[in-house]
Amino acid sequence: MVRNRMLERLSTKLLNVCIASFCKVNKLEKAESVIIDAIRLGLLPDVVTYNTLINAYCRFVGIDAGYSILHRMGEAGINPDVVSYNSLIAAASRNSQISRSLDLFDEMIQRGIAPDVWSYNTLMHCFFKLGKPDEANRVFRDIILGDYTPCAATFNTMINGLCKNGYTENAFMLFRKLQHHGFVPELMTYNILVNGLCKIGRLGTAKRIIKEIGGSGYVPNAITYTTVLKCCFRKRKFEEGLELLSEMKSKGYTYDGYAYCTAIGALIKIGKIKEATEYMVQLMKTGIKLDIASYNTLINMYCKDGKLEEAYKLLDEIEKEGLECDKYTHTIMIDGLCKAGNIEGAIRHLKYMNLMGFDSNLVAFNSLVDGLCKVGRIDTAMKVYKSMEVRDSFTYSSLVHNLCRIGKYRKASKLLLSCLRSGMNILKSAQRAVLSGLHYSGFRGEAKKLKSKIRMARILNH
DNA sequence: TTAGGGTTAG
Structure with a gap:
């Protein structure tokens, strides 16, 4: 009997390894069919199996799909645990559905499931995303002074949140204090700080931190470089930025579109469309698979160059690639149409964006107001202005x-x-x-x- | 669970 149970446990463990490997590469149907086969053989999935599914459904399908697994678990007689909820809370936070994250957090507590340090890390992150640093700080203190053991992510989230909310100096002080008390920063911690310092224009201090990275045994990675690259462009040090980009290429740090898009975006901003196009050609030659942010950069480039037809071609390509346009794509198109003087087209696109489930945003309205002014329809621009909530x-x-x-x-x-x-x-x-x-x-x-x-x-x- | 790129005025 005991031996049978041991074998069963071993088999469930194997089942979970198998499910995890399918879930990792988005083969959800395959994972589901393996579960059906396992049940037929008398092998029941456990909480780990379902948690793996929740995570994968949230990542590849959506939070609703992930949440429906909770019901399936209940029907199968398995109670969700803190890991199940952590996945859902984090997924909602990733999708910027912060109020949903907070609701899920409450739901977890109401069901008698005790949050762990990961739940609190995510909660802290949510408060920062909502622009509520005081609330985040309260959670941070609860973790440190309560019954939880903070992990590196706790400190990284706190330092990052402070930087993103305009408290980079405090973040820097906290970093030094923590170091003084034995905290060993990860490369991510350094990158967070470098980014914060770069954003407030303290490139010199950022460079000193990068030197510290060397002393800590880490090697600055593509993220460190892209951060500094962006800062160079912001400070109008274009040559230094482009040199950094070629250094990244030689180090093999241009394995994704981030650095190229940073450079292209900066060149567009100063009106150097020809140079931006050259980098776009380079990016295309690398064969890197473009994500939606990269497409948005290229669409913006065509719009600024007045090549709306090319921009529309990219919209088709996005669909062919199975990607989805986001609020940036639509806003860039609206601005492009306004700049081309096609106000009616911009208004049509604004309605289309709403139809696609995106709220009209401030940037899109600002583009419309400006576009209306430029074509001499200032009274209509004033009407739009009066209708704007923000x-x-x-x-x-x-x-x-x-x-x-x-x-x-x-x-x-x-x-x-x-x-x-x-x-x-x-x-x-x-x-x-x-x-x-x-x-x-x-x-x-x-x-x-x-x-x-x-x-x-x-x-x-x- | 935390780090880099993408939108508007002159």
Whole structure:
């Protein structure tokens, strides 16, 4: 009897190894048929089998599919455990469905399943993604001071979250304090910090950290390089950036599209479309399989070059490759159509995007507002502006500039003031346009008054 | 479970 149970356990273990190998390569049907065969032979799947399935369904099909496995488990008389829920919570977080992650976390607790350190790491990550660093910090303290043993991911998530929420200095201090208390950083920890420092323009400190990587026994990887590459372009050090890219090529670090797309994106931004195209050709020659972000970069390049037909061809290619357009793809297309003066086409695409399940986003609306202004339909642009629930400095800068362009300085001034009241910045060039416009069109008093308001706003908004 | 690339104003 005991021997039989041992054999059964061994067989379930083998079954799970088999299921895991199929799940890893997205052969879900095969995995399911193996489970059916195993049941026929009297071998029952256990919690590990189902957890493997949850993970794979979440990854390759969707969270709903993953969640349905929970019911299947229940029907088979197997209770989900913390691993089952961790997979679902993480999958929702990966898909930016943060409120769903939090709901799943609550559901797990309500079912009497105790969260582990992984659950809390993900919860912390969710709070950071929601822009709630205080809540994340509370979770972090609970892990450290509670009954849990933090792991490297706990510290990495905390440091990364602080950087992403604008607290890079605090992240750096935490990193040093932790090191002082014996924390040994992983390459990922260094990369997180390098990225944070690069984003706030501290390239020098980032380079010092990279030197520390060498001393720690790690070798900077493709991620480290791409991070610095991006920073070089941001700081307009184009030659240094392109040299870094060729160094990456020689090291074999261009095995995916990230570095190429960083360079192409930067070249597009400064209007060097010809050079960007050259890098696109290089990227194509490598045979690297393009993902949606790479396609978006290339579509943007064609749009900026006014080659909308080529952009549409890439949209077809995305579909042929079995990829799905995302909010970036649609927004890039909307902007491309606006820039080409095809407002009706842009509005059609906006509706199509909604139909595909994407909410209209701020960037798409800003493009539309700007496009309408550029074709002289400023009243319609104002109508769109009024209908927008969220506005940012792009919305205001665009409208203010274009109102000045047609000599409507007082209207521009009114808009500029409402922007300042909302605590937002506006391009200096837009401010100057209003001030000098008012001044030279006979409204010197108003210009003076506006100037002092701008000065006050500068004090209050900082 | 955590790290790099993709969208808008001048």
